[in-house]
Amino acid sequence: MGNLCLGKPVELASASSSIPSKVVLKSNDSSDFNSSSNGSSVSTLSSHQSTSHPIPIAALKAFTLNDLKAATKNFRSDSYLGEGGFGCVYKGWIDENTHAPTKPGVGIVVAIKKLKQESIQGHKEWLAEVTYLGQFHHENLVKLIGYCSEADKKLLVYEYMPRGSLENHLFKRGVQPISWATRVNVAIDVARGLSFLHSLEPPVIYRDLKASNVLLVSDFTAKLSDFGLARNGPTGDKTHVSTRIVGTRGYAAPEYIATGHLTVKSDVYSFGVVLLELMSGKRSLDEDRGGMEEALVDWAKPFLGNQRKMVRIMDTRLEGQYVKKAAQTLASVAEECLHADPKSRPSMAEVLAAIEELQAPRNTPRSSKGTPSHSLQRYKP
Numbered sequence: 001m002g003n004l005c006l007g008k009p010v011e012l013a014s015a016s017s018s019i020p021s022k023v024v025l026k027s028n029d030s031s032d033f034n035s036s037s038n039g040s041s042v043s044t045l046s047s048h049q050s051t052s053h054p055i056p057i058a059a060l061k062a063f064t065l066n067d068l069k070a071a072t073k074n075f076r077s078d079s080y081l082g083e084g085g086f087g088c089v090y091k092g093w094i095d096e097n098t099h100a101p102t103k104p105g106v107g108i109v110v111a112i113k114k115l116k117q118e119s120i121q122g123h124k125e126w127l128a129e130v131t132y133l134g135q136f137h138h139e140n141l142v143k144l145i146g147y148c149s150e151a152d153k154k155l156l157v158y159e160y161m162p163r164g165s166l167e168n169h170l171f172k173r174g175v176q177p178i179s180w181a182t183r184v185n186v187a188i189d190v191a192r193g194l195s196f197l198h199s200l201e202p203p204v205i206y207r208d209l210k211a212s213n214v215l216l217v218s219d220f221t222a223k224l225s226d227f228g229l230a231r232n233g234p235t236g237d238k239t240h241v242s243t244r245i246v247g248t249r250g251y252a253a254p255e256y257i258a259t260g261h262l263t264v265k266s267d268v269y270s271f272g273v274v275l276l277e278l279m280s281g282k283r284s285l286d287e288d289r290g291g292m293e294e295a296l297v298d299w300a301k302p303f304l305g306n307q308r309k310m311v312r313i314m315d316t317r318l319e320g321q322y323v324k325k326a327a328q329t330l331a332s333v334a335e336e337c338l339h340a341d342p343k344s345r346p347s348m349a350e351v352l353a354a355i356e357e358l359q360a361p362r363n364t365p366r367s368s369k370g371t372p373s374h375s376l377q378r379y380k381p
């Protein structure tokens, strides 16, 4: 049986598309390697690579293509999970210990991402993903189990994230809206993932934070996926790295789009956008606001600093079931993250410290309905 992978275009999405997708935001610099602000050139991945071997990660399982065909019933349509710029994603089954392919229902479920044949950029993204996710382990980063590299066939095998992406839970029609408590917890989880990456030496800039790259497990713990655009941040006294400008419209920081100068503060800006999406239930770019495409940031900014007006940005599907004080905290954090001057934005560690105490117990109901706001207890983890 055939599969559904139709090869969704990755780059230069139509300006009228209401679904944000990964684009080359400007391509005046064709190099995808970091060059530091003092002009010296370093390989994008070198500092976090343990050896010069293209696949340095011993802990990862090297799958054969036949293994992954067997695990997905030959990438059959009923195994299909979704599609992104990199390619299609399928659900598969492998043995928990040996990682050998098994029958559906036996062993553990995995998500298998298959690189589209025609994607040249995809090969770099595949290597970045293997290199970064293969060595970083954190509860808020999706676990990479293994990879397959056979000639031009490149695949990635991840832990399966049963609740799919945050994008689906916030924006998909017909999906029950997630509760306020879940939204706050997702924000904290994402902040934890980013803080971890930024705390590394050299720091890792994620560069592709967006609702579709935040995946959820059963209790709605959120994890960052997709490290294809991740880059090492500046080291020593360098202020930024310069790279080809890639990212997703509506999420990328304005100074990065304008100059190509990438810093950890680019991620902080994108975090501010995701915070707005969590609060408003609106996409970062949407044609429906004001009749023409308008950025959520431009629409929401005037309300953020004003406690009375702030209510206007809140998702009406929450039906008022949110903790006002927590919403105010998130609004003021979002405002700081979205500061036009990257130097004035807080670090992710500061963001985390500001929002961590808002954390609610896990397993709160998905729907806001029937969840009185006073029942959203707080505790310090």
Ligand SMILES: Nc1ncnc2c1ncn2[C@@H]1O[C@H](COP(=O)(O)OP(=O)(O)OP(=O)(O)O)[C@@H](O)[C@H]1O
Residues within 6 Å of the ligand: 021, 022, 081, 082, 083, 084, 085, 086, 087, 088, 089, 111, 113, 142, 158, 159, 160, 161, 162, 164, 165, 212, 213, 215, 225, 226
């Ligand atoms: N580990 C996973 N577990 C479960 N579902 C997944 C997993 N990884 C991806 N998916 C699903 O597959 C779909 C495609 O994901 P993918 O990351 O390829 O694209 P995207 O995030 O929508 O776009 P982009 O290519 O810009 O990142 C998404 O809808 C996501 O829900």
Ligand SMILES: [Mg+2]
Residues within 6 Å of the ligand: 084, 212, 213, 225, 226
């Ligand atoms: Mg993705």
